[in-house]
Amino acid sequence: MDTSSIPTPPNYGDRDVTPSKATVDRIELPEFAPAAEPEGGFSLDRFLDREMSWLDFNARVLELAEDPDLFLLERVNFLSIFASNLDEFFMVRVAGLKRRIVADIAVPSAAGLNPTDQLESILNRAHELQVRHAAAFAELVRPALAKENISIVRWDQLEEADRERLHAWFRRQVFPILTPLAVDPAHPFPYISGLSLNLAVLVQNPLTGKQLFARVKVPDALPRLVSVDGPRAGHSSASPARFVTLEDLIGEHLDLLFPGMDVVEHHTFRVTRNEDLEVEEDDAENLLQALEKELLRRRFGPPVRLEIADDISDSVRKLLVRELGVEDDEVFSLPSPLDLRGLGAISSIDRPSLHYPKHLAKTSRFLNESETSKAANVFAAVRRRDILLHHPYDSFSTSVQAFLEQAASDPKVQAIKQTLYRTSGDSPIVDALIDAAEAGKQVLALVEIKARFDEQANISWARKLEQAGVHVVYGIVGLKTHSKLSLVVRREGDTLRRYVHIGTGNYHPRTARYYEDLGLLTCDPQVGEDVSKLFNQLSGYAPKTTFKRLLVAPRSLRSGLIDLIEREIQNVRAGLAGRVVIKVNSMVDEAIVDALYRASQAGVKVDVIVRGICSLRPGVPGLSENIRVRSILGRFLEHSRVFAFANGGDSTVYIGSADMMHRNLDRRVEALVSLSDDEEKSDVVALLNRYLDPATSSWHLDAEGQWTRHHRGSDGELLEDIQESLLRARERQRSTGSHRA
Template identity: 80%
Template sequence: MRATIDRIELPDFVPAAQPDGGFSGERFLDRELSWLQFNARVLELAEDPQLFLLERVNFLSIFGSNLDEFFMVRVAGLKRRIAAGMAVPSAAGINPVDQLEMLLQQAHELQKRHAAVFKDHVLPALADQNIHVKKWRDLDETQKATLREWFMDQVFPVLTPLAVDPAHPFPYISGLSLNLAVIVRNPVSGKELFARIKVPDVLPRLVSVDQPGSRTAPTREVSLISLEDVISEHLDNLFPGMEVVENYSFRVTRNEDLEVEEDDAENLLQALEKELLRRRFGPPVRLEIVDDMNPAVKALLIRELNVDEDEVFSLPAPLDLRGLSVIAGIDRPELHYPKQIAHTSRDLNASETSKAADVFAAMRRRDILLHHPYDSFSTSVQAFLEQAAADPHVVAIKQTLYRTSGDSPIVDALIDAAEAGKQVLALVEIKARFDEQANIDWARKLEQAGVHVVYGIVGLKTHSKLSLVVRRESKGLRRYCHIGTGNYHPRTARYYEDFGLLTTDEQVGEDISRLFNQLSGYAPKTTFKRLLVAPRSLRSGLIDRIEKEIENKKAGLKARVVIKVNSIVDEAVIDALYRASQAGVQVDVIVRGICAIRPGVPGLSENIRVRSFLGRFLEHSRVFAFANGDDPIVYIGSADMMHRNLDRRVEALVRLANKSDISGLLDLANRYLDPGTASWHLDSEGNWTRHHVDADGKPLLDIQSYLLQSRERQSGAVRR
């Protein structure tokens, strides 16, 4: 039997091909509803009792963080367009006002389901494992005394009660902050007043009942209490001489998307910093309140925050389950995924997994296709740049940085290289959403070290993942390149699934050199040989390949298209896939998140299958494979099939050349798509169904566990 999930309702229609061979206008799924379905799949992992308990807690936290971003960006953007009169029907044909109503309705259902999973299933399961989330009333007197002392010493000095009365206007409520709405009474006049207290985010959201000041995650017997619960029990200390009548927690989500008019900004850095300041004051798009809130307090918040009734989410306490990350970090190995060891790629020939090989020597022998996190990032990409910084024969390094970690060894390597007198160029994308401030800080740090820092092309984000190292050798200069599907981020490389290519191929080196010159200078007519580059040639290049598969099918040659991306919504690409399906070409799409394709529609897409994979690692790689008769073509790179990637970003795909790499990647795609591999299947009505057990109830293959075990076996064979 196969388990199915609660389905998000979609418009009640199934498109068909037009009689004249064209496509109907209802051939696309709505991208925003599709995103909510993706987050529903994340939630389904939290609901799975077969999953490790603390991983279920982690997925609850991820769901909350995902939904926050959805409201801050997607819902906020839709509301802004509606208010400005600029909204148009979606590609799925849904009116903007109706779309917003549907999004809010589905979000309400998902948040209630999210809260219920925690309260009714995960919380009791945690208690069974001696991990308790307690209320103040559950504590004994010794625990209460310990927390009272901690509150007065560590919490009370941080709190700032803000009164609301004729002399004090309603305070500004920052986005995503947790707050207490407090009603106090003057015992002399009997008058009731409102005050707001912000729960400080500089303190842990969940604190140990017995050791509240501890910053380390506890291990065995664990008793935790929420910070807002502790504060609410000590409100009399904040309002001496007043009677505390009642208090309730609430939370506001604001529009935090950025709007920077680069054409009008003389200094992009300064313009972005001003916009980051403005972001903090964006209009509210969601109000979360506890479900036992006094209706009068609720009405006051709705009025003062200027939100609509359908933007109010009434939920059981605690609000903001992102705080569950504290529980997810508890050191109980038996409640987590088994420990993962990333091994050095066998093509780098390192004798020890923790020691980097001579990356340059390995690259001269052959192209090296990396698959993270199964292949170690630190002993491959990181080692490549660190060795380049230290190598006296390296004369130049050019690097794109979209996101990186707070203690980035990549940035340190670039600084070391510049200080060693090498020519270093860093293309820092300071408009990377929600990493803007961090990237501004990195840009200034790099500039101070003597690195040439540029910010790309006006109007375009630079999302491509590129490294170029120029080395002086006996036969002249040689270019060493890395091009990948993921960011140069050592921390996320441990749980993001990505591909990367290390190569000394002359054509790739020439292409990447030209692309860097285009990004740092003026070269609008640059052409490329092994790369497809957005916004000029990537969409058209992929569509040309799809059309070639149609020709091959008609000629009786092997024809197939396999695409693996995070999201696919671009209408031109999807229509090309529909044409391929109508011609009889088998099309397989592996998508983690948003998908606007309607697979399996008679006369339109019956030869298209769509699968989704979620699990321990975030499936992040982008792969485009074409059968091309008996000479398959495979690209990897940074681009998803979305308008922003294809039209408003600099993206790059590289065509693989090594036959064994191409064959291995195609074999891996087939393993993903095998009926015996667990996945979610998308049907023609836009519903996702989880397939993770066979007809006898036995678990299907988990692709990520399989790849971990395969790499472990390979590493053992190399060591022996």
């Protein structure tokens, strides 16, 4: 019997998740903002609603699960990702909107929707998507799995020998954990924890005929899908892999939990609660302690969604609705099994023919030049030239991780400064910082303990670092530190040289295998000076710091990008070609969008590559006919943020941590760095053009806010998968020695 824990399905976003071969990450979810005033004569309907746009994003994930051309177990994984994404959307976005409506502080959205209408639209669309999601599993993926000898079976489909084996396992591993909770005058309705799966059980006393309600929680610590055939089942096409859901197994043994009672009926249900954090930093003497208290409070947030099995009786449904205090439109009736996040047990089956081909990231050629040892000397390589890294095509472990590990062990290194937003549970980055501190180096770690849903892990890391002698700071009050920065100060002769890494992704070795990100390794003196100033601003008092190669939020990033957009407008008016290409996870900020509208009206060609939310309306006559919006989802999570400007033929290119959202530009410390090497700038622009190529598979956004997938050409053949193409190209580059994108 396979009793190993089922892997947690990946989510959209930069947090520690179980690595997967196909990951598209959740989008991050900021606070609501008031609608922007019209600017420059623009109409009020120039923005798409950001909540509906997020739901459209998750619909694109669902399209991948529905796609018969994709590898089957990757489609299973996309079903799991969709479910996990939607959970977080309700926990944060829907919960936040409800909270504001109740407090009478909600304002119309930037798209002009009043809060009540917006909530109604969200719930209607979410209902539609959840029904479609369930159908995709039941009607498309499940039959395809059956053809591959992979199935979720019911108890009554099992042979007697299988039942006996599962019965014995239940008594040993499950029964001792279960706690039935009765509901009667002496036992009030129990607290139902958020995202837990539960059985609503109706039992009857055979002596009195009285019916009573009880709740049984499906234990989170046990595998959601229990293997019938053993741990190696399904690893070949001839070997069947059958699973039974844990809730089905519990349901068949309810007589053991309620001896002397007759089980009349049982049904599954699940509650989603408000799990967003509210910490008033200015009033907190100690942010760690305040956050720990708030994490405890999070467990008891009000319900925002109730999912119930569609075979539930009307009486039990009414009881749950009444006791949980949810509205009718917050009840989602769905076919079993509920909570398809648990499909990770199936998507992780080792059947290579049903997965994307394995990919092993290689060391950047520039880190191997002139090196005969197994491990390249990162400092020597960076002194030769700036090194632009593209993960996961370039290895994280032999570049960024090696940079910090070598810094920790190098006796010439005097100091290391590092931002940590999210990292893994067994982080070699944290280990390197601890090793450096124990070796007597000056080490500063800026740990963002308010990284959503990673707060507890980051608190643990902060304390571990402090115990090792690392100087741990938590940034600036009122701002999250989201910038991705490493600074190493090394004595070389009579001088100190600063080595810097600036990236678009977290210092997270696991997610670096399937998040697409860019990073710059450089010892350029100006970049080193800028990053030193930024760290001093974060750890000390330097509110008037200025930078030359960096754009830094919240002070200068938005205005700096708008200035660069305005420069393109002036170039067009001067008779030069104007072009802007922006690749981000989200495009929401009204000031940036309005600047792009002005650029379009002036004749600047604008392309936006956005993975998730986009409030910009492209292709509107007189407003945005020169703007195109594309979205790419796939095997890797497109996570890099890139900003490219034609600049009259001398292109300007920035990479960094910021998305175009209010929270990034106003409430976070973000950093973008300009590239100075002409070859690197050319490579990045060429890469962006490949994303935008009509021959590349992508989704296109129209003026009405509709996304349309373009993945087949006029001849019916599949268009190019940019990620697979880059993998193949990188392999060819390794064999020929070329490194151009």
